[in-house]
Amino acid sequence: MYANILDGRKISQEIRKNIMDEVHKLKLNYGITPGLSVIIVGDDEASHVYVSMKEKACKMVGFHSEVYKLPKETTQDQLIKLIDGLNHNDKIHGILVQLPLPEGIDENLINSHILPSKDVDGFHAINTGNLLLGEESFIPCTPRGIIELIKRTGEDITGKHAVVVGRSNIVGKPVGVLLLRENMTVTICHSKTKNIEEHLRMADVIVAAAGIPELIKGNMIKKDAIVIDAGTRKVGDKLVGDVEFKEASKVASWITPVPGGVGPMTIAMLLENTLKAAKKKCE
Numbered sequence: 001m002y003a004n005i006l007d008g009r010k011i012s013q014e015i016r017k018n019i020m021d022e023v024h025k026l027k028l029n030y031g032i033t034p035g036l037s038v039i040i041v042g043d044d045e046a047s048h049v050y051v052s053m054k055e056k057a058c059k060m061v062g063f064h065s066e067v068y069k070l071p072k073e074t075t076q077d078q079l080i081k082l083i084d085g086l087n088h089n090d091k092i093h094g095i096l097v098q099l100p101l102p103e104g105i106d107e108n109l110i111n112s113h114i115l116p117s118k119d120v121d122g123f124h125a126i127n128t129g130n131l132l133l134g135e136e137s138f139i140p141c142t143p144r145g146i147i148e149l150i151k152r153t154g155e156d157i158t159g160k161h162a163v164v165v166g167r168s169n170i171v172g173k174p175v176g177v178l179l180l181r182e183n184m185t186v187t188i189c190h191s192k193t194k195n196i197e198e199h200l201r202m203a204d205v206i207v208a209a210a211g212i213p214e215l216i217k218g219n220m221i222k223k224d225a226i227v228i229d230a231g232t233r234k235v236g237d238k239l240v241g242d243v244e245f246k247e248a249s250k251v252a253s254w255i256t257p258v259p260g261g262v263g264p265m266t267i268a269m270l271l272e273n274t275l276k277a278a279k280k281k282c283e
């Protein structure tokens, strides 16, 4: 094993500890307890696991947490009514609708009903637009977590080449914008890219967000690259990333494990975004 491990579990614990202290101060000085509502529709097993992890994380840092578990037959109108109520609820500072939503529900439409100031996922068009413009906004949790991990390497990435694999609205696109903000040269590859391997071999930083288990092999990675793996898929009873970890860790300088890398950071950033939303109340 050559690479250094970017331990997302450990880093997220540090972040959570800081959040706990901040929550304590917020309660003491302003009587505010940060509140997060998570809405989940349908019975996708993995989604329910993620949502209970979020709920647990909220409780651990002293947030008020509400989870709305709705049946898969829930209509768009019912969802919008629930969101409207939460928009007006002073106890709730952050609202998150777990994705993916069942077929027939328009995710962008649903997200557009969340008040931008409570949109802790950063998926509302206003936050997405402000991110692109470089204005103050809520930044999506996984991309934020990825940048945080890259910063923790201590390496200077200015002017270096980042290759993102995946162009989703949740990870690929926003992380591309954030890497650009860090002054990297950014290539975004996707399922239609003709020569992914060629791009990958030039990368100083690889962000894998394709959702294809072990798509990226060790021989596609430049020596001493930083490799961030945002893929998580269950293969049998094992959680597998987009990177073939064993081979990749022989060439990369830094690498994230799956599990224990990007996943825990996503949740830590959700807590940070919710804390930020609550703090806005004391300005």
Ligand SMILES: Nc1nc(=O)c2c([nH]1)NC[C@@H]1CN(c3ccc(C(=O)N[C@@H](CCC(=O)O)C(=O)O)cc3)C=[N+]21
Pocket: 049, 050, 053, 096, 097, 098, 099, 100, 121, 141, 142, 232, 239, 258, 259, 260, 261, 262, 263, 264, 265, 266, 267
């Ligand atoms: N509106 C919305 N916001 C999201 O942030 C969102 C979403 N929808 N839909 C699904 C994805 C996925 N996601 C993860 C969060 C934590 C882990 C995580 O902590 N994973 C653990 C392992 C978990 C396990 O054991 O299954 C790890 O990587 O160590 C993974 C995935 C948030 N997402």
